[in-house]
Amino acid sequence: MKRHPALKYFRFDRPGNPHLWCSGCGIPQVWYYTIKAIEELNLDIDKVLWVGGSGCTGRMCTYWIGDYFHTLHGRPSGFATGVKLANPELTVICHMGDGEVAGIGGNHLIQTARRNVDLVAIVVNNFNYGMTGGQFSPTTPRGAFTMTSQLGHIEYPFDLCELAVTCGATYVARWTTFHARPLINSIKKGIQKKGFSLIEVISQCPTQYGRRNKIGNGMQMMKWFKENSIRKKKAERMSKEELKDKFIIGEFVDIEKAEFGASLRELIEKRRRESGKS
């Protein structure tokens, strides 16, 4: 029996068979896409660190066979910043859920983007807090039904990509779990980029969000992503009404900017030169 190629990089002594995510969940798909990106870039497993927070997406790092850093809810980017400063040679990949990154972790997100820390932040957006039972999150659309918006959600959601762009991220993209190939390419771009990259992945949570909003199971939700995604270039020519309830996918920003750790290391050099003179 040949094993699925993802299992080569998998820790089996962890909860679940082989993992704890629900049938049809998008998170294991993103897990494999990350593996593909690492493989296609020929990265050394021992130099790749996966960082996660708390929650379904946060658990991704605990199955990675290399070093992993399973941190606090919403705070992976803070911990990852510390790691990168102490060892800039490591490739640091943060997997965070929409709930944690845009809620409790909001400040960490905007500060890390503003500082332009060399990290890849893969944000799995399944529109709710999945692990705790499907409560609404800062990306839950208005009108949706969740365990804490059982009468219909009244809050407005964040556009995570717009937020990241405004904060100064150097590479921002959005795809869905359906768009595997462009997503893998974006992850590769993000890894190679010397700066803060944010890749939002619209993902299915069939057990909570999909069920409560009558969208369907994992497969049906992926069909829904496929049928309701519009590429950025096309979306620019469409009206607001036409774009209602659609997912705008593509790359939003791809720029170069001085990176946080590199700039700090320059200060060490600066002091060295100055003290050499005196």
Add this chain to the structure above:
Amino acid sequence: MKKIYVDENLCTGCGICIEFCPKEVLSYSTQRSLKGIYPARVENLEACTLCRTCELYCSAFAIAVEGEKDE
């Protein structure tokens, strides 16, 4: 030599591979697995183009494709 393996101990019958295979190679088994669901099974191996979409999308890491495109 192309071959597709479905591990019935892992497959959860989510149907994603079946739905998105561009050549309709896979279908639901008519027999329940020990997990109590109808797992995916290979219906039409001939039609497989080794695109590996099923591997990409499998959310249970239960499917594996053997064979290279240029063989």
Add this chain to the structure above:
Amino acid sequence: MNKRILSGVHLFQGDEACVEGAIAAGCNLFAGYPITPATEISERLSWRLFDVGGIFVQGADELDSLTIVIGAACAGWKAMTATSGNGICLMQECIGYAAITETPCVIVDVQRAGPGTGVATKTMQGDVYQVRYGSNGDYSIIALAPESPQEMFDLTVEAFNLSEIYRVPTFILSDEIVGHMREKVVIPEKVKIVERKKPKVPPQEFLPFKVESDTDVPPMPAFGEGYRMPVSGLTHTETGSPSTEYEVQKKMVSRLWNKVEKKVEEITKIESACLEDAKVVVLAYGSVARSVKSAVLEARKNGLKVGYLRMITIWPFPDKVIENIAKRELKAIIFPEMNMGKIVRETERVAGKSTEVISFPKPGVELHKPKEIYNLIRRVI
């Protein structure tokens, strides 16, 4: 200005001396947020660290600061943050995380009057329980209380060493008086530094949390050294695998607690004088000890048989030391603290059956005057 150890005689502010202690001990990263009365630590480190090839980061807030510190520590560096009581509140989640992941880090708390915003520019000793029990669940930490800028240097070095040996967050419980006062600080040529234990076996044989006994501290590889470290805040087994079993929780928590609490004798540092024939003993820590020494000196001049004991290590609390003091035939133990009476409760727990324990609380802003302590000694004796 590239030396780590600024040996010589200096006139330093407590906060400045703390910086020099950190750098001498090998600190490579500092992340902190401006907060009175600890801001001077950030400000000095913001150029001094770059001098020695380290990195200074101003955190977006206190908890951002501690996440960066813990991240750097897990990647192999010695790292520190500094704040005051309000900042420690914000850091509690991360303190618990550092405790369960056994990450060495130093947290300087230059205490100020509280609760809440309190009086930023005045002193207090209000955080003594917060640093020990502030986070959720059970774990242990080490806390040292300096009484002078010299000790701000010495104890910061000690804190780094202890934190590397025991793999716990280690606190410097300073206060605004000690942090802001200027005094002579002598920095020696060499300083004793302890590096963290690294694995002696290759990665294939290494089990990240495998120990021989429940007071053991496992070796700590850094990320990127090939050991494929599983670092997680979940309760874990010796392989780092998360678990929901009672036996795993019991084993892990017991070791996190015992690795420090059962090593009290090795860790404890105290300073005492005039105890042999004392009828009354005055306990103290931090800046209060300065007034106590003055008062005891005055009392002895006037023939009063009084002694003092200063706790340099507050946590783990030195049970045996206090028990032994109480067993002598004392009239009373007097304990002045700049709070409503906190460590006096630990003292009562241990010494209360043998002798009377008298709390002398002054809940912040003003230090006990030597005369006040002297008058109390007089009344009690």
